[in-house]
Amino acid sequence: MPSLADIAETSRYLGRLLAARPDLAADVESTLERPVTAAELSAWLAAQAVTEDNLKPVLRQLKQRAYARIAARDLSGLAPLSEVTECMTLIAELAVRKAVEVLSQGLVERYGTPRGADGSAQELIVIGMGKLGGRELNVSSDIDLIFVFPEDGDTDGARSVSNFEFFTRLGRGLINAIAEATEDGQVFRVDMRLRPNGDSGPLVCSFEMLENYFITQGREWERYAWIKARPLTGGRHDELEKVRHPFVFRKYFDFGAINAMRELHAQIRREVAKKDMADNVKLGPGGIREIEFIAQVFQLIRGGRDTPLQIKPTQSVLKLLAERGILSLDAAVELASAYTFLRRLEHRLQYLDDAQTHSLPVPAEDRQRVARAMGFASFEALLEELDDHRATVSRHFGQVFADPNHGEHALAALWHDAGGAAREDSFENLGYRNPPAAAQRISALRSGPLYQQMSQDIRSRFDVLVPRLIEAAAALPNPDETLSRGVDLLESISRRAAYLALLQQYPQALQKVAQLVSSSSWAANYLQRHPILLDELLDPRLLEVVPDWAGFRTQLSTLLEEQEPDTERQMDTLREAHHAQVFRLLTQDVAGLLTVEKLADHLSELADILLAAAIQRAWLKMPKRHCETPKFAVISYGKLGGKELGYASDLDLVFLFDDPAPEAGENYGRLGTRLNTWLSAQTSAGQLFETDLRLRPNGDSGLAVSSMESFRKYQLESAWVWEHQALTRARFSAGDRAVGDAFERIRCEVLRQQRDLAKLREEVLAMRQKMVDAHGTRGDERERVFDLKHDPGGLVDVEFIVQYLVLGHSHRHAELTGNLGNIALLKIAGDLGLIPVDLAEKVRNAYRDYRRMQHALRLNAAKARVAPDLVQQRVDAVRELWRIVFDSGQR
Known part of the structure; x- marks a missing residue:
C-alpha cells in the first residue's frame, strides 16, 4: 500500500490539500481501504447545522473530504473507475440538493411559496446534464445544469413575486453557492449553456416553455445533450419526462441522427484543429467524446423503440449494443477498454492541479507523474498504449460515422x-x-x-x-x-x-x-407494408441465428408487461414483433436455408406464442374477471392446426372454455370477442392475423366461445362429416393447458367413433367434388396448367385421403388420431396395411414436392399452377392412391 506521501507525488493539489488540513490527512489515511459511500456523505452533511451564512464553507468541506479520499483511493489503485465517477456524482448531487433546500427556505420566508394555477406548491427542478446526468462525473469537472419549474404563477407571501422571478433568484443563488471561488475553493464550476437558447435564454423556464422550445427550436445536438438529462431536485418528474422523452427519442428508427452527429463531430474536430488540441484525450481524435458519440448515436436512432437503450451511462450502453448485435462484441469490448483507459488518464491529468484539463502535459516532470499514476515506467510507454486505444476508437468511429456517399456515384x-x-x-x-x-x-x-x-x-x-x-x-x-x-x-x-x-x-x-x-x-x-423491417437488414447475424422461441416468448412477455396499461402500444408491439420474426424467417427462406416444413414449424410456433400473449393481455383488460387465469383455450384448425402455416395464411380458430363459474360464459364470450380484435384489428402497425371463426359449433350462427360440454355435445350429435374432417387437423395452440387437454380427449373420442365406411366415403367424395367444382381448373385449361392445390391428384386429394383414413379406421388404430401431419400419417397408414407402403411413400414425396412448388410460386405472388408434364408422375401416384382408397375409378 503506497503512503500518502507517495500518492501526493502524483497530485500537487492533493498534496497541498492534505498539508493544509492535517485532520483530513489523518482521516484519509485511516479510511483508505474503505470506499466512500452515499450514506456516509449524507450523514456527515446532515450533522452540520447548515444556514445561508455557512452554506458555502460547509459544501466546500464536503467536497474536500470526499475528494481527498476518492483521489487517494484512485491514485493508490484501490478504486475502479465506476467508484470514482459515482463518488464525484454523489458530491455534486448532495451539494445541489442542500443548496436548493437552504436557499429555498430563505426565499420562501421573504416572498412566500410559489404556487401553480390550482394552488399547489411549486419546486425548482435542477436537471443534471452530461456526465452528471449519466453518473459519470470526472474529478475536476464542471457540472452542466438546467433549471425548470412546473407552472407559471406567483408566490403567496406579502411581498409576492412571480414564480419565474422566485426561481431565477434561487437559481442564481445556487450557482453562487456552488461555483464561487472562496478561500475554501469551489465545489464545482457550473455551466448553464445547455439551457434553452443558451446564454441568451432565461436562467429558468417552465415546463410549457421548455416543451414549446423543443417543438419549435430544439436542434439535433440538443437531443444528444438531453439523453443524459436527470432531475436532481423537486418533484413532478413524470411530467418533465413526458416533455423530454419525445424530443430525444423518436417513435421510429431515426437514422437521420447519424448525419446530425457526424456534422456535430466535424465541428468539434475543426475546433480541435484550430486550437491545436491533438493531445486532448477528450476531444482529440480517438478520444472520450468519440466513444460517447458511438454509444449515443445508437440511442438516438433506436432508443424510441428499444426502451432499454434509454439508459444513461456510456459503458452500460456499449454493453447493450453488443447484446443486441448492433455493435460486435469485439468492438464493444475494445471501446469499453479504451473508455476506461482514457477516463483514468483524464483523471490523472486533472489530479495534478485540480484543473479542468484533458490535454497531456508538456513539462517532462508532469509527464512522468502522469505515467507513474497510470502504472507505467515511462511516459513513452504510456503514450504507446494511449495511441493504440485512440487508433482503435478512431477505427470504430469511422466505421459508424464514415460518410458512405462521399463522391459522386458512377451511375x-x-x-x-x-x-x-x-x-x-x-x-x-x-x-x-x-x-x-x-x-x-x-x-x-x-x-x-x-x-x-x-x-x-x-x-x-x-x-x-x-x-x-x-x-x-x-x-x-x-x-x-x-x-x-x-x-x-x-x-x-x-x-x-x-x-x-x-x-x-x-x-x-x-x-x-x-x-x-x-x-x-x-x-x-411485405417490405413496402412494413418498412420498419429495413432495420433488420443491419443485423449481420440475420442469416445465422436460429429462432430462440423460448427466449422470444420471455422477451415479448416482459416488454408487454412494461407497456401496461397502454393497449394500443401493446397491440402494435405484437404486430411489430410478428413482422420482425416473419421477416427474419423470410430472409433465411429466400436464401435457401429453410425447408418448407421447417419454415411452417417456425411460423406455427410464432403464431402460438402471439396467441398466448394476446390471451393474457386481453384477459387483463377485462373489467370483470372472476379468476386470475382464464380457463380458456384457443384451438387451431387448418394450416395452423396442421403446423403447415405459410406467410399469408389466415388462422382458423375455435375458442373453448371449461369453467363452472356462473359468470364464466359471459366473461369468456367477451374475452373471445376482445381476443379476436387483438388479433385481427388494423392498427398503425398493421394487422396481426386474419382470423376465421366459422369452424366453431354452428358456424356463423353459433356462439363465439363454446363451453367444453357444448362443444362435445355438438361434435358427437350435430357436426357434419366435413367438420370431423377438419377436426383431424385441430390442436391446442394457446391458453389453459388443462382446457387444451380436455379438447384433445374429445377430439380423439370423436375421431375414434366407428363409422359406416360406405356412407363416409360418399360424404367425403361429395365434399371433394364441391371443392373441385369451385376451385379446380376447367376443360381445356386443365390441358395447359395443373392447380397444385385443388385439381385431382393435388394437395387437397392427399389431405382428403388422410382424413378419410383417420375417420374410417381410428376406432381400430388409435395412432391415427395423432396430429402429426399428412406425411407422417400416410406412413402410419402404410405401416398398418391400410394403403400400399410403396404407394404411400410416393404420395408422401409428392405432397412434399407440391408444398415446395406452391411455396416458391406464392413467394412471387403467382397462382399455385404449373405445367401438367412437370408433375405428371406425382399426380399419377396421388390419383392411384385415391382410386385404391375410394374405389371410385379414374376422375
Whole structure:
C-alpha cells in the first residue's frame, strides 16, 4: 500500500490539500481501504447545522473530504473507475440538493411559496446534464445544469413575486453557492449553456416553455445533450419526462441522427484543429467524446423503440449494443477498454492541479507523474498504449460515422440526365433485359410529381440511392424485376426520411434489399407494408441465428408487461414483433436455408406464442374477471392446426372454455370477442392475423366461445362429416393447458367413433367434388396448367385421403388420431396395411414436392399452377392412391 506521501507525488493539489488540513490527512489515511459511500456523505452533511451564512464553507468541506479520499483511493489503485465517477456524482448531487433546500427556505420566508394555477406548491427542478446526468462525473469537472419549474404563477407571501422571478433568484443563488471561488475553493464550476437558447435564454423556464422550445427550436445536438438529462431536485418528474422523452427519442428508427452527429463531430474536430488540441484525450481524435458519440448515436436512432437503450451511462450502453448485435462484441469490448483507459488518464491529468484539463502535459516532470499514476515506467510507454486505444476508437468511429456517399456515384448521370437513347444504351450495357422499360421507369420517377415535390433533404437522399439501386439490381439474375420492385419500395417510403437515411448510411442494407426483392415479389410487398423491417437488414447475424422461441416468448412477455396499461402500444408491439420474426424467417427462406416444413414449424410456433400473449393481455383488460387465469383455450384448425402455416395464411380458430363459474360464459364470450380484435384489428402497425371463426359449433350462427360440454355435445350429435374432417387437423395452440387437454380427449373420442365406411366415403367424395367444382381448373385449361392445390391428384386429394383414413379406421388404430401431419400419417397408414407402403411413400414425396412448388410460386405472388408434364408422375401416384382408397375409378 503506497503512503500518502507517495500518492501526493502524483497530485500537487492533493498534496497541498492534505498539508493544509492535517485532520483530513489523518482521516484519509485511516479510511483508505474503505470506499466512500452515499450514506456516509449524507450523514456527515446532515450533522452540520447548515444556514445561508455557512452554506458555502460547509459544501466546500464536503467536497474536500470526499475528494481527498476518492483521489487517494484512485491514485493508490484501490478504486475502479465506476467508484470514482459515482463518488464525484454523489458530491455534486448532495451539494445541489442542500443548496436548493437552504436557499429555498430563505426565499420562501421573504416572498412566500410559489404556487401553480390550482394552488399547489411549486419546486425548482435542477436537471443534471452530461456526465452528471449519466453518473459519470470526472474529478475536476464542471457540472452542466438546467433549471425548470412546473407552472407559471406567483408566490403567496406579502411581498409576492412571480414564480419565474422566485426561481431565477434561487437559481442564481445556487450557482453562487456552488461555483464561487472562496478561500475554501469551489465545489464545482457550473455551466448553464445547455439551457434553452443558451446564454441568451432565461436562467429558468417552465415546463410549457421548455416543451414549446423543443417543438419549435430544439436542434439535433440538443437531443444528444438531453439523453443524459436527470432531475436532481423537486418533484413532478413524470411530467418533465413526458416533455423530454419525445424530443430525444423518436417513435421510429431515426437514422437521420447519424448525419446530425457526424456534422456535430466535424465541428468539434475543426475546433480541435484550430486550437491545436491533438493531445486532448477528450476531444482529440480517438478520444472520450468519440466513444460517447458511438454509444449515443445508437440511442438516438433506436432508443424510441428499444426502451432499454434509454439508459444513461456510456459503458452500460456499449454493453447493450453488443447484446443486441448492433455493435460486435469485439468492438464493444475494445471501446469499453479504451473508455476506461482514457477516463483514468483524464483523471490523472486533472489530479495534478485540480484543473479542468484533458490535454497531456508538456513539462517532462508532469509527464512522468502522469505515467507513474497510470502504472507505467515511462511516459513513452504510456503514450504507446494511449495511441493504440485512440487508433482503435478512431477505427470504430469511422466505421459508424464514415460518410458512405462521399463522391459522386458512377451511375449518377444515368439518374440525372434526361437523354433517352443514351440511357437505354447504358441499361443495356448493365445487363438489363428490357432497357427501354428500365429507362422509362427511371425517367418517370425523376420527372414525376413525387420526386418533384420532395423537400430538398429527401430529394438529396433519393439522388444518392437511385444510382446505387440501379447498380445493385444489375448485379442480380433478374435486374428488370429487381429495379421495378426496388423503385416501388423507394416510392413507398419517400416521405419517411429515417428509412431513406438508413439505406443511404448503410449501403449493405440497400444491397440486401435488392437481393430480397429480387428473390420474391411477396417479400418486396411485405417490405413496402412494413418498412420498419429495413432495420433488420443491419443485423449481420440475420442469416445465422436460429429462432430462440423460448427466449422470444420471455422477451415479448416482459416488454408487454412494461407497456401496461397502454393497449394500443401493446397491440402494435405484437404486430411489430410478428413482422420482425416473419421477416427474419423470410430472409433465411429466400436464401435457401429453410425447408418448407421447417419454415411452417417456425411460423406455427410464432403464431402460438402471439396467441398466448394476446390471451393474457386481453384477459387483463377485462373489467370483470372472476379468476386470475382464464380457463380458456384457443384451438387451431387448418394450416395452423396442421403446423403447415405459410406467410399469408389466415388462422382458423375455435375458442373453448371449461369453467363452472356462473359468470364464466359471459366473461369468456367477451374475452373471445376482445381476443379476436387483438388479433385481427388494423392498427398503425398493421394487422396481426386474419382470423376465421366459422369452424366453431354452428358456424356463423353459433356462439363465439363454446363451453367444453357444448362443444362435445355438438361434435358427437350435430357436426357434419366435413367438420370431423377438419377436426383431424385441430390442436391446442394457446391458453389453459388443462382446457387444451380436455379438447384433445374429445377430439380423439370423436375421431375414434366407428363409422359406416360406405356412407363416409360418399360424404367425403361429395365434399371433394364441391371443392373441385369451385376451385379446380376447367376443360381445356386443365390441358395447359395443373392447380397444385385443388385439381385431382393435388394437395387437397392427399389431405382428403388422410382424413378419410383417420375417420374410417381410428376406432381400430388409435395412432391415427395423432396430429402429426399428412406425411407422417400416410406412413402410419402404410405401416398398418391400410394403403400400399410403396404407394404411400410416393404420395408422401409428392405432397412434399407440391408444398415446395406452391411455396416458391406464392413467394412471387403467382397462382399455385404449373405445367401438367412437370408433375405428371406425382399426380399419377396421388390419383392411384385415391382410386385404391375410394374405389371410385379414374376422375
